[in-house]
Amino acid sequence: MVVFSINGNWINNTVGPSNIIRNAYDRTSKYLEHNVDLKIITLDSYYNDTHVRGSEAPSIAVGSKFSDFKRKVKSFVSYKSKSSLLFSLITVLKKMIFPAFKLAYKMKRDKTLLKTHNIAVVHDCFTAYFLMKLHSKENSKSKFIFIYHNDGNLWSMLLESYPKLSIFKRYLDLIENSIIARCDAIILLSNSAKSRLEFIKGDAVNNKLKVIYNGIPDFTDKESTTNYDNDSVNIVCVGTLCHRKGQDRCLNLLSLLPFKMRGKIKLHFVGDGSFREDLKTQSLNLSLNEQVFFHGAKDDVYPYVAEADAYILLSRNEGLPLSIIEAMSLGLPILATKVGGVGELVIDGFNGFIYDDENRSDCLQRFLSLSEDDLNKMKLNSRAYFEANFTVDKMIDNECRLFKEVFSYDGRS
Incomplete structure (x- = not known):
């Protein structure tokens, strides 16, 4: 079984979905134990030559003049994004919508790619929406799983960061509803999120919801030293x-x-x-x-x-x-x-x-x-x-169990 894990962002981004994808990337052998061939698809898959990865990014000393200037610019943009509809639109277009469209479009042009998978697991809403719109005819037998990386209210974090965008809530809900209608399954990160989504969407999500906790690798074997005051x-x-x-x-x-x-x-x-x-x-x-x-x-x-x-x-x-x-x-x-x-x-x-x-x-x-x-x-x-x-192996076990349920896996795929 071939499963695509798709996210319209860079794999080294600090946001939650990118962290989860990195953990999965490091444990592809664990997926293979379940006969799942996991393929990671992010912006890096097509634009890795132009993206500065986290470890290669030039370091900026905290407290340096450039760092302080950069922070002031970010603070100004953040303030304007909350108070200005134009700034909110520009920021969301740049950070979320354009990257998602770029990834979906690149996948569209890769003619053989979308005919080689059994399940597509998508981690962000705009990429999910564009994939459905651009790839409605390719591999119609493939299954589609969407992950809510939030509290069950898809737009709550977005609208808290950019409250002026609430005037578009009706259209955002239409995007969410189209994703839900196309999904074969929806993964939520907690039972609380599941209950909230059921309350918001009602019958539209019947029999589609599955709770799978995030999992991480074990880091207890790493060495560490800090300048903490041991008397405090x-x-x-x-x-x-x-x-x-x-x-x-x-x-x-x-x-x-x-x-x-x-x-x-x-x-x-x-x-x-x-x-x-x-x-x-x-x-x-x-x-x-x-x-x-x-x-x-x-x-x-x-x-x-x-x-x-x-x-x-x-x-x-x-x-x-x-x-x-x-x-x-x-x-x-x-x-x-x-x-x-x-x-x-x-x-x-x-x-x-x-x-x-x-x-x-x-x-x-x-x-x-x-x-x-x-x-x-x-x-x-x-x-x-x-x-x-909450170990990464437990998360993978639960994901692979869901993949087999969704695809009606019988050992021959």
Whole structure:
């Protein structure tokens, strides 16, 4: 059985779907154990000569004049994208729609490509839509699977980032409905997302939905060194510095702690984004500037997570965040908001604590109050829960089981 895994982005992009595809690419031998020949198709498949991969990109020192200028430009564009319809359209066209169309068009011109697969698994909505429109006649016997990398509301993250585009919601829904109608199956990343999509779409998604958790490789054998203060409680947050990821909530949470308890903590942000300067200002206004550290974007975040005492992510919107799964694989207690599929990653009091808007400092106080025995037990729980549910091999096993169901696989294909 030949399966195409398709994403209208670069394989080294930092977004969730690209991370999942990279993990699958590194484990194609595992798919072959299930008689599944997985082919990865991204923009790199056609434009790899013109794309600067992450490891080859010129490094820019955090704090350099060019870096600061670039960040100010990004901040301006981000602000205009939220406040200006024109900027929103230009940004989404450039980042999402044009790349998706380019990939679908290149695949269209590759005459033999679309006649050689049994199943196409598509990771982003615009690529899925263009593929259906451009390739409706090619290999009509092939099956089509779409993955919702979100909380079950396909456009929620897009419209949170670009609220002015809400005037196009009707047309976005038409795109989603056409994808659903063509799909033979839909993969969701959590039971929460499945319930939400069922509520939104009703009978249109009957018998098409399948929950498969994201899985990641095991990184516990890597070496790591950081400059963390070993006398402090080091809590780390990895991700783009933006409103959706909720780093501002982390700062507010820290400021609410009693002074003596607050003094124990060092909060580390790993990542960059348009909110960086706003967060620095907030940190200064809350008198937290000696406890909060901005490490910038890193090619390898492993050392910062591995050496931490806990992981925090207070997002306002999520699918099934890989950063939490990575922290669990390293046996870290998790402090998180119960959004999207996070409630299926973090069990309050078992492998972490859930942030509650009504009692905001409670999760952090409960963590800091743990005895050494209870803390060690929570770390073991976090690791064990990862091993039981979120390894890349478990994800592949579940995917291949679905592929066979969708294609009515009988061992002869």
